[in-house]
Amino acid sequence: MARIFGVGRGLQYLSDAEVRAWHHESLNVLEDVGVKVGYEPAVRLLKEAGCDVSVRDGIVRVPQHIVEKALRLAPSRFVMGGRDPSRDIVVGGNMVHTTGCGNCVNVLDPESGELRPGTFEDLEGMVRLQDALDNLEVCQNPITPSDLPKSGLYVKTLEGMVRNTGKHLMNQAENAAEVRDHLDIMAAAAGSREEALRRNLVSFICCFKSPFIYGDTNVEVLLECAKLGLPVLVETDPISGATAPVTLAGLLIQQNAELLFGITLAQLARPGAPVLYTHAPTVMDMRTGDVSEGCPERSLYYIYCAQICRYYDIPSCGVAGTSDSKLNDLQSGIERTASLVTTALAGYNLIYSAAGTINSVLTASLEGIVADDELYGFVGRLLRGVDFSAEKVQGSVDVIKKVSHTGKSFLTERHTKENLRQEHWVPSLMDRRPHEIFTGAGKKSMIDAAREKAKKILGSHKPPPLPEGAEDKIAEVVARAQSRK
């Protein structure tokens, strides 16, 4: 059964006519400006489809009807499966889902709290921790470990992920061969290649450079995923004022055109290839040149893009709930909550890469991951809304009549006992107790409580075991990838 984190509420700023105007402006730009494509097989594919490939500079200009057709072919929803099928999610429509921590470089050391480069051991610990946290639904590669050789790096990280969680896995690949390595590993974990493909047990992030540069390796990866039918996160991360116009409208037009190009390319490689419209647009702080991951403009981008993705009926994915703070502190709490709430209410389908991260998504921590599981639970409650079904209303009115003016409370009513678990969200870290208890317990903050919870989970949690013999098969694939030049 597909899990549902929550249902987006369609927060929107644009009229339907404005969304269509934005779409058409993007198509015009794609046709006029075009995309620089650094991978010959992709250029051939585009040319055969009727795109205009400039002999002089290799820029591909895409006629509007080709994009429109691709948008019709791209699936509205698809499964992102885990080797444990109870962790499967279906992305698309108005459902909102989440991933865990993604693509950090450094960690806060669990013992000393000091910043240091992340290792493979950190990666395995984070994945195992997240396996126990239900509000983080998909497992993305949490860090790029500093202690692994460069060749076959992502394939090795997949090994660390697959043995520590039953959730859907999301990673990157250097080339087409590594995409196939990922599939081989998931086939070993799921028992067969057919099963791994049928439920899309692994997906790939393909990030392209703004403005309009589709470089070689990620295009190769995108085409291979599309051919195999594995989900691709087609991503660009434009920076307002630096790699995109300073006007937010300009950025939105540009990045929409950039993503429509990648989505079109995937559909040309295989009609119906599952793609996620993915982006982490941002602004540069023009006083310093620092790029912000916690800016309010990020939330605006997502509110608008949720609307256009609904118009396209294609799953959307973005990095919401991130912070530029160097600490798990008030700034972090404000930035991540504001962004997460607005993006989730807008109905963005997959919120990714953010959990447990600070320092502009460069630093991850175990306690941050646990704290975000709590925050995501809070937001999940917002998304579930209020149940106003006839049955609930009737039961509620009955109990109002029964209790009122009797001098009694609702506490002893069966109606209360039967409904409270669905109605109230129960926090596990947020402290609602009196000050005296807080003092008596050593004045621990939420992040202290999160750290303790992380330790407790890591001391006891066991992820679902891999099938017999799978570990050896996976190790073989990793060795093969690492020995490849």
Added chain:
Amino acid sequence: MGKREILQGIVKAVEEGDGGACAELAGKALAGGVKPLEIVDGGLSAGLRSVGERFGRGEMFIPDMMMAVEAMKEGMKVVQPELDRMKTSVKSLGTVVIGTVFGDIHDIGKSIVATMLEMNGYRVVDLGVNVPAVSFVQKVREVRPEVLGLSALLATTMREQKGVIEAVKKEGLRDRVKIIVGGAPVSEHWAREIGADGYGANAEMAVQLVRKLVS
């Protein structure tokens, strides 16, 4: 138009990032007999200083500064042949060779650092992006910079910074040049580990670092 007016016009053109006006006024100044070094000191550099001060006060932003440097360069194009002819040159505080390492095509951060260095009186040789180690080595040998700056945006490409440092060492040039590193995933820790001389967390820190290393 008198000399003072022309020089003031150049200052204003630099402040506004108007390269066309800068070049035109520099030409006018030369034709009017103003010495090229005076055009630089009283016009082009004065404009940059003014922009730098207003940037420091938070009244101007990075795009203002980058465009001011561009405008200044347009003016220099006009003045430089005169300087060459008179066998004089504009003093710089030192030379920095800078580039984004091989396998990485991200240029924004590196370009901001280059501009900030130019603003602060350094000569910058920008090798661009996706620069192989051998090209860095070649340039170090050729222009003998005080500092070599290596940029990388990705966790995977920052390893190439180590490769460049090793290449510089292998060619026997390591003691001739200070090497600094930067880029989003780079840290103090990483800089130490690969034997760099310093790490600039952003453009402002990169300038401070160069100042410290060169003085």
